[in-house]
Amino acid sequence: MLLMQQIVNGIMLGGVYVMVAVAFTLTIGMLNFLNFTIPALFMVAAMVFWATMSGGFGEGFDSLFGSVLPVGMQWVVGVLLALIAATLCSLLIERFTYRYMKTRYGDATEHAIPLVSSLGFLIIFEHIVIMIWGTDPMSLNSPFGAATWRVGGLLIGVPQLISLVLSIAIVAALHLLLKRTKTGRALRSIAENPDTALLLGVDVQRIVPVVYVVTGLLCAIAGILFAINYRTVGPYIGEQVATIAIAGMVLGGLGNIWGAIVGGLIVGLLEALATYWFGADIVKVPIWGLLLLVLVIKPTGLFGQSAIGKGKF
Amino acid sequence: MSQSLLELQSVSKSFGGLRVINDVSFAVEKGSRTALIGPNGAGKTTLFNLISGVYDLDAGSISIDGMDISHMPAHKRCRFGLSRSFQNIRLMPHLSTVENVMLGQHSRSSLPGQLFPIGIGRNRSVREAEDALQSAGLNTYPGQIVADLPYGVQKRIEVVRALMAKPKLLLLDEPAAGLNATETDALLDLLTQISATGVTLLVVEHDMHFVSRLCQDVVVLNFGEKIFHGTPQSAQQEPAVLEAYLGTDHVA
Ligand SMILES: Nc1ncnc2c1ncn2[C@@H]1O[C@H](COP(=O)(O)OP(=O)(O)O)[C@@H](O)[C@H]1O
Ligand SMILES: [Mg+2]
Numbered sequence: 001m002l003l004m005q006q007i008v009n010g011i012m013l014g015g016v017y018v019m020v021a022v023a024f025t026l027t028i029g030m031l032n033f034l035n036f037t038i039p040a041l042f043m044v045a046a047m048v049f050w051a052t053m054s055g056g057f058g059e060g061f062d063s064l065f066g067s068v069l070p071v072g073m074q075w076v077v078g079v080l081l082a083l084i085a086a087t088l089c090s091l092l093i094e095r096f097t098y099r100y101m102k103t104r105y106g107d108a109t110e111h112a113i114p115l116v117s118s119l120g121f122l123i124i125f126e127h128i129v130i131m132i133w134g135t136d137p138m139s140l141n142s143p144f145g146a147a148t149w150r151v152g153g154l155l156i157g158v159p160q161l162i163s164l165v166l167s168i169a170i171v172a173a174l175h176l177l178l179k180r181t182k183t184g185r186a187l188r189s190i191a192e193n194p195d196t197a198l199l200l201g202v203d204v205q206r207i208v209p210v211v212y213v214v215t216g217l218l219c220a221i222a223g224i225l226f227a228i229n230y231r232t233v234g235p236y237i238g239e240q241v242a243t244i245a246i247a248g249m250v251l252g253g254l255g256n257i258w259g260a261i262v263g264g265l266i267v268g269l270l271e272a273l274a275t276y277w278f279g280a281d282i283v284k285v286p287i288w289g290l291l292l293l294v295l296v297i298k299p300t301g302l303f304g305q306s307a308i309g310k311g312k313f
Numbered sequence: 314m315s316q317s318l319l320e321l322q323s324v325s326k327s328f329g330g331l332r333v334i335n336d337v338s339f340a341v342e343k344g345s346r347t348a349l350i351g352p353n354g355a356g357k358t359t360l361f362n363l364i365s366g367v368y369d370l371d372a373g374s375i376s377i378d379g380m381d382i383s384h385m386p387a388h389k390r391c392r393f394g395l396s397r398s399f400q401n402i403r404l405m406p407h408l409s410t411v412e413n414v415m416l417g418q419h420s421r422s423s424l425p426g427q428l429f430p431i432g433i434g435r436n437r438s439v440r441e442a443e444d445a446l447q448s449a450g451l452n453t454y455p456g457q458i459v460a461d462l463p464y465g466v467q468k469r470i471e472v473v474r475a476l477m478a479k480p481k482l483l484l485l486d487e488p489a490a491g492l493n494a495t496e497t498d499a500l501l502d503l504l505t506q507i508s509a510t511g512v513t514l515l516v517v518e519h520d521m522h523f524v525s526r527l528c529q530d531v532v533v534l535n536f537g538e539k540i541f542h543g544t545p546q547s548a549q550q551e552p553a554v555l556e557a558y559l560g561t562d563h564v565a
Binding site: 188193198200202203 | 365366367387388389391392397399403405406407408412415416417418419420421422435438474478
């Protein structure tokens with residue numbers, strides 16, 4: 001029963017990894033860009049959510065909202081602010097990193113510039129948060145308390161269940177967007193050949209930010225769910241979650257959304273089981289071990305195509 | 314002059330120190346079928362790139378239907394009736410045939426229409442793409458990834474995609490290159506059929522036989538300069554044209 005409980009926990013945790021892994025894989029698959037600021041988006045969203053819920057913005061802010069909002073609705077404001085903050089940060093990255101990747105109609109070979117500058121933005125965002133709130137982990141007043149469901153002896157946290165359902169729904173919506181809409185088709189054509197897409201009438205400059213908005217929203221939702229589930233946030237949670245999410249993404253295959261989903265769930269499960277069997281200290285060994293093993297057997301990951309890295313998706 | 318759809322005036326373009334297009338002026342009549350010919354490296358593709366907005370002009374002006382498009386961004390020119398195919402096929406290899414063709418509709422779609430995954434709008438555009446493929450005789454491959462299709466089929470899909478923008482002017486860069494006799498005939502049929510709907514064609518082509526079967530008008534480029542504009546028959550008797558092709562054996 002305890003094992004079953006760990007499997008349930010692992011799948012729930014996997015939901016968070018899935019969203020971050022999908023954010024990574026989307027930018028790689030669509031824009032051929034490994035966006036290192038993704039962990040910061042996750043963290044900023046979690047911090048803003050925490051700050052709204054637990055007095056991080058100071059008393060003036062709290063009393064302002066306390067006077068306007070009915071009690072218990074603070075979390076709505078927190079969610080909204082977190083979504084907005086992460087999306088704005090994400091668009092900032094588009095403006096100041098990705099946009100320099102391509103000279104006009106040139107080929108997208110100069111990858112080092114956005115890669116390194118997105119790493120720079122990660123550090124900047126982390127340190128802005130540290131300047132405001134310090135490096136100590138903060139604890140969140142959960143809006144949902146310790147709500148749990150008992151299903152046949154298994155304990156299922158309501159927030160965790162919400163996060164799993166939400167992540168599946170969001171990824172399904174994303175899939176629909178990419179496969180069935182004109183915007184999605186335009187995005188996929190940019191992934192294949194941005195210069196030709198432009199000549200077919202796709203306004204590349206205007207449509208690329210869509211990827212960044214989606215990235216920001218995915219990271220924000222993942223960050224909020226993480227905060228609610230673990231009730232602890234800090235400036236480095238982004239890096240901690242993202243390294244494992246990246247492992248999941250690579251495991252599933254770069255640039256492939258289904259790969260990111262399966263990979264994210266696997267690493268979530270693995271983390272929960274490894275914690276159960278071996279303790280929390282060495283939880284990364286099985287994850288990176290499995291990744292190494294998969295890469296040796298199938299270097300493109302479980303679902304990856306080999307075209308990645310040649311500039312086209 | 315009011316009858317011309319495309320008008321180039323003293324167009325010039327250099328790459329580094331190399332003057333690739335030098336003071337080229339000509340007009341393409343509405344509804345006509347015009348060929349742009351010239352030896353390799355004459356600047357034909359560059360001229361297409363200037364018209365479609367891949368490169369900026371150094372000097373001169375280009376207008377379509379009286380509207381000056383000289384410095385309009387490439388993605389906007391599609392909305393003003395310009396559409397093209399490429400010398401090297403530029404379909405999206407991992408998209409299906411129908412999706413590639415639907416991509417050609419992009420310049421016509423409204424912003425809200427771009428976000429809905431289902432509904433009348435989508436059904437209509439899928440049907441439109443399938444119909445266009447059908448009338449081009451390409452209906453056997455709708456769901457297939459284009460990378461797997463024969464070269465001649467891909468070339469024709471590219472033409473169909475260009476048509477989906479509902480262009481007034483269709484620029485085709487060597488559409489018959491690399492096609493066998495049957496495929497060339499199929500292409501000629503398709504182009505004649507397109508022309509009959511009122512679309513103006515400007516075609517880069519080496520094969521003079523193909524040109525004289527399709528076009529009433531020929532513009533000849535040599536070393537970036539226009540050396541001739543007239544009928545295919547008179548082009549083949551023009552000394553300057555013959556000289557430009559001397560040794561390359563292109564003029565039969
Ligand atoms: N982007 C470019 N940079 C430098 N030179 C170019 C470029 N594009 C074309 N050229 C040069 O311009 C000349 C004309 O090329 P092109 O227009 O492709 O000729 P054509 O299509 O008539 O065979 C060639 O000498 C070619 O090397
Ligand atoms: Mg050429």
